Amino acid sequence: MAPSRTSTPTQWSADFDTSRRERLFRNPPRDHTAYPALVDATQPHIQSFNALLGNGQLLAAAIRDIGTKSFLHQRPEANAAAAQDGEGLEPAQGNRLSLRIREVFVEKATIPPANKYSTKNREIYPAECRERHATYRGKLRIRLEYRVNAGQWQESVRDMGQIPIMLKTNRCHLENCTPAQLVQQKEESEEFGGYFIVNGIEKLIRMLIVSRRNFPMAIVRGSFVDRGGTYTKYGMQIRSVRPDQTSQTNVLHYLADGNITFRFSWRKNEYLVPVMMILKALVETNDREIFEGIVGNLGSQGVENTFMADRVELLLRTYKSYNLLGKARTRAYLGEKFRPVLGVPDDMKNEDVGTEFLRKVVLVHLGNVDVSQSQDIDKFKLLLFMIRKLYSLAAGDCAVDNPDAVSNQEVLLPGFLYGMLIKEKFEDWLRSVQGACEDWIRTSGATFTDPGFLRDFTSKILRRTNENIGSLVEYFLSTGNLVSSTGLDLQQTSGYTVVAEKINFYRFISHFRMVHRGSFFAQLKTTTVRKLLPESWGFLCPVHTPDGSPCGLLNHLAHKCKVTTRDLDVSPIPRLLAGLGVSDLSSASTDEKVVVQLDGRIMGFCAPEQAHTIADTLRYWKVQGSHDVPVELEIGYIQNSKGGQYPGIYLFSQAARMIRPVKYLPLDAEDSVGPFEQPYMSIACTDNEIESGESTHVEYDPTNILSIVANQTPFSDFNQSPRNMYQCQMGKQAMGTPGTSLRYRTDNKAYLLQTGQTPIVRPPLYNEYGLDNFPNGVNAVVAVISYTGYDMDDAMIINKSAHERGFGHGTIYKTKIVRLNEDRSKRSAHAVTKLFGFAANSHVPAHVRAKLDADGLPYIGSQINEGDILASCYTVTWEPTKHGFINRDGQNELHKYKDPETAFIEEVRVLGSETGNEPCQAISIKLRVPRAPVIGDKFSSRHGQKGVCSQKWPAVDMPFSESGIVPDIIINPHAFPSRMTIGMFVESLAGKSGALHGLAQDASPWRFDEDHTAGHYFGEQLRAAGYNYHGNEPMYSGITGGEFAADIYLGVVFYQRLRHMVNDKFQVRTTGPVTQLTGQPIKGRARGGGIRVGEMERDMIIPGLGCVRVAGAF
Amino acid sequence: MSREAYVAPTSAFNTGTTVDPGPGLTTQYICGDCNQKVLLKQGDGIRCKECGHRILYKERTKRMVQFEAR
């Protein structure tokens, strides 16, 4: 079958498919990947980055939000006059410079025009950046427009440096490459991108959990009380998100006297405003309208709610003391107060500053650019709703919304965070132009209207600003530190990026499915944020979280969970809702009217009975695809309850939501379900559990709740749950196959298992994710027997012959970079001070010459030991007369190999510069360290059963079965009773019968039950092959030849070799370096230090061992 | 901090050689993009003469490489 003629099939089963896989490997497809599931895994990363400059155009929205910045320059005497006048300056009194960014461009990575040598291909591909330890980045440019006073807008295209580009996005050369083309570009055939390359290291921005956007959340927090005298624990918080994905959190605080204040944070400072002032500033309103908006119209049941009516009355009454009447005066008052913090031009009227305040701070999701009157009304209505919900929270009529539940959370996507950062850097830069202008005015003595200004503006003034935004962004990626003047409405300043380690493929893919709760929560003493809540079902994997300090904070997405990356078209929804009977008439009584919201906009109200019908109708329509209702719309219908969550219909259509596919029973079609709506839906887990008249949905497969890695644990439903968690950790630490393009990678340290196999026992998802391309362990014949005594306490015995056949044989590749220009700031050809090689007429000792070639670099294939020379260089100076470099001192500087292990030179790369004319200033040497398994190396099965190799036992002395099978591994039976990893027993059975019959065994969890047991199913297979039904066999001692008294459990289990090896860990010392101060041995294995005998160890030695004489030593 | 590690005695007969680079001490590399052989002198700009690629690989040595088999 020629791969080009027919489309590459993408359906996979649990079968071995050896020839199909081999064909794919030899002829990478020329149409599309054979593993679409793998591509889907990184979509949240890639699509969110694409939204920056693609159709979503987040950066375009960002520069709209930044708007026009204007700076005023006036004579000092005019300044003094302005100070007297509260209403700001008249425009005539100063000259104004206005700036705005009109467009943002990001180019693909290319070599700079200064390089005249590359004629064929001027594109820089990611593989080159990995090999050259460079950053994969593209030019960032903006079109800046500026004018003086009311003059013509002038434009200038500014170069803002180069920003790192995420792989496989719309600014990457690999975006639409087929597997065949990817291989051509030195990538994996299944490269899925989603990360950046910074200084040759693969970095990714990890996904963070943030509160659900545009949903007023009822919060009870003890710390609110500490804010001041009358503050109570009740609050109403909304994370309001602008179209450019930046957010502004608004909080309403309930005060003990019934008043409510509005709190927000602006440029890392907190501000409080009476909520009434904001209401009155938003629209031209009156007390009656506000009262009815909160409590309900006269004659509604809401008026009978005296708790609320009393407090609203008080709210209105206390506000009277401000004596601000009308929208204009309120805005002017707000403007006057917030003028210093908003950074507006001095001549802006107070009322306009107030408008600017409302635009930038108050419920920004309802309008943040050119806010229209109807948008202000929307903000007004939502604020009234929030007040109403806050009062009913304080009255105890509604429950708090749990901020730790996934239903009230969304994901901060990497691309969006990247855009937020770039937006902020743009804004900071625009602000910095003012300072540069002032400098210019001070030195030149002129003003904006001088002809010299426009001449100097681009050439001199902008030059003085830091236009290199690219380097700021690169700093963010390489350190993960967020340097921000606003804080970006986020709770942490560091830890945003992680290295995408390619220890093995599980590790690598897990990075892209990882969601972190935020490093702020890691310090909390309470464990509430770490709890596994039922709301997470199907969105976050319950198994795949590390143990220890990040437990429960670092989660992984379930493998079918997707994250939306664009806003849906919901324009028909308001019309549909109106047609379904949603009206403006509201009431504080939820028995009478409940709210209908779309993305935090009040669409209207309806009766509770009506709400049920509306939600059902919308759901039917969206799955059906009729009435232009998008299927990814989330319909959160919260029913009326006594003291439960505040009822209503909350529709969500925007980006960053988690969604997952579930079958909708009425139409037998795929519905997408979000975490907000899920708790109020009846989703059957299996077809058998469908209850007529009750269930509306059914899961496609119960394994959908598990992450990619957790799904690979065979028969995980037989295991005690912590063992499955341990396996998720150990699977990611196994020595495996990081990739097939190892030749073009320069990882600091890469682990490779030479003899990887496909597991006999595996779920169908193993093939769907193409994991056979990255084998992670070997199938081993395992006997569970206590033999020789060397298998105590989780030790395991390896058959020496198996070891000699290559069982678990591995290799470590280390890359060492030798740089000559450590100070990389100076970058011109004439700043070269050193060159590789030997200085002319210098003396080179024989042992150096034996190791190094004439160019001062090591011979490829040669062996090196500790202290051997890796490279030689010498100092040079540029001699213009000879047009070359000459050496003056005749000395060679030698670079040594400092590691204690013997290694072999695998590759030596001579790295050039982007410009192509610099002499060699850096080399990258890849070393190969062979690592055959030795005693002390760590192995594990896929059931959290790790052990250390304690002996390599000669095959002649190993026990053997009646058919002559000698186990590869012996483990102790005591490993099982307390750990209850029954899945390992089942795997052993399944592996044995699979090996005997040549079958790939489906190991998916939840395929067996009490009537149809796994033991019986595989037992019958074993019986058919002529083996014992139970998996036990009579075995004979290899030493005596006598049969054991008991039958031994013998089967085939997939074993992983973990990367923790004694050779990296052993620490021995007799004498050695000591600390100057105390004379005690220094610490640290790398420096030849000792191991601390601590207090606890001391306690054990003195009384326990009775070493009275030792006691004096402590 | 002093390191009292064992240091092997340096052999007295290890005299070594003196490098005489001469005018054209060149080494041959392989282009990372087009696989062409690239001859470079010390101090030359690092690029492939054919395609301008910026990464060159060192060739495997032609000397005999022999290890003790264990």
Ligand SMILES: [Zn+2]
């Ligand atoms: Zn070339």
